[in-house]
Amino acid sequence: MKQMDSLQINQQKIAIIGCGFVGAACAFALMQSGMFSEMVLLDVDKSRAEGEAMDISHGVPFAKPAKIYAGDYDDIRDAAIIVITAGANQKPDETRLDLVSKNVRIFQSIIPQIKARDYGGILLIVSNPVDILTYVAARLSGFTENRVIGSGTVLDTARLKRAVAEHLTVDSRSVHAFIIGEHGDSEIAAWSGANISGIPLSDFCELRGHYEHEKNTAMIAEQVKNSAYEIIAKKQATYFGIAMSVKRICEVILRDEKSILPVSSLMYGEYGISDVALSMPAIVGKNGVETKVPIPLSDDELDRLQQSASMLRDVLDEVGM
Numbered sequence: 030m031k032q033m034d035s036l037q038i039n040q041q042k043i044a045i046i047g048c049g050f051v052g053a054a055c056a057f058a059l060m061q062s063g064m065f066s067e068m069v070l071l072d073v074d075k076s077r078a079e080g081e082a083m084d085i086s087h088g089v090p091f092a093k094p095a096k097i098y099a100g101d102y103d104d105i106r107d108a109a110i111i112v113i114t115a116g117a118n119q120k121p122d123e124t125r126l127d128l129v130s131k132n133v134r135i136f137q138s139i140i141p142q143i144k145a146r147d148y149g150g151i152l153l154i155v156s157n158p159v160d161i162l163t164y165v166a167a168r169l170s171g172f173t174e175n176r177v178i179g180s181g182t183v184l185d186t187a188r189l190k191r192a193v194a195e196h197l198t199v200d201s202r203s204v205h206a207f208i209i210g211e212h213g214d215s216e217i218a219a220w221s222g223a224n225i226s227g228i229p230l231s232d233f234c235e236l237r238g239h240y241e242h243e244k245n246t247a248m249i250a251e252q253v254k255n256s257a258y259e260i261i262a263k264k265q266a267t268y269f270g271i272a273m274s275v276k277r278i279c280e281v282i283l284r285d286e287k288s289i290l291p292v293s294s295l296m297y298g299e300y301g302i303s304d305v306a307l308s309m310p311a312i313v314g315k316n317g318v319e320t321k322v323p324i325p326l327s328d329d330e331l332d333r334l335q336q337s338a339s340m341l342r343d344v345l346d347e348v349g350m
Contacts, residue, residue: 179293
């Protein structure tokens with residue numbers, strides 16, 4: 030396996046495969062960020078990619094100079110990060126896991142195209158179900174697994190922080206807590222390690238006049254888990270929140286921040302879990318996932334995490350992975 034620098038990766042270049050609502054929102058957020066001077070968009074509908082590139086590029090005079098254009102797989106070979114948002118849309122009556130068969134087939138057409146070009150950068154998987162597709166991308170690509178990461182529960186964790194912050198009337202940036210496991214129905218709010226700027230969550234809740242801890246945490250966890258379904262029911266798709274999540278992950282990679290994010294990556298025995306991809310806090314930098322960060326879990330949280338992993342493994346078995 031060649032190293033990233035041996036392929037002359039352009040650290041100022043990003044590629045996005047899939048120009049639906051999520052892909053276009055990601056492209057717009059990344060353009061506004063000014064992190065990249067070159068952005069190439071790919072879609073099975075080439076005219077859609079061209080239209081989005083034109084539309085977004087018209088905002089460049091209000092941001093920072095950048096070349097934004099529609100391209101093909103040869104154009105993305107030297108990108109520092111390839112963001113994959115391509116996939117079938119989630120319908121109001123579907124769970125994320127209902128999408129798996131359709132989107133695995135789509136990945137079976139995309140990933141070999143990337144692999145054939147000896148790509149040496151980071152693959153950032155955003156398509157749902159993201160944990161399944163992160164695993165599929167890692168296996169189909171054969172890339173070193175630290176370079177294949179999923180957006181995982183980064184957005185779910187942001188939703189959790191926002192909900193806790195609203196409950197306690199405090200800045201969400203002072204809330205330290207994670208959603209772990211599957212990005213979806215079996216996700217777990219890891220309350221055991223949650224704190225507000227170092228103060229245990231229950232202590233801080235009482236400081237703010239809240240004493241029904243079990244009731245309130247259950248309500249918040251349920252609200253976070255169902256928020257995507259609520260948005261889809263109201264406006265057919267979610268895309269702004271995930272676009273900001275993708276921007277943050279790309280920022281951490283590009284700047285080699287070594288930030289701790291709950292991205293999806295392959296598990297090898299951690300918490301008794303192997304041969305699936307799911308989200309646990311990890312140090313993320315220029316080479317992708319550096320190392321997972323152990324967090325305290327209650328017996329119940331650990332049991333639910335293992336159940337989440339088992340469910341994901343069952344789905345992978347069903348699609349022959």
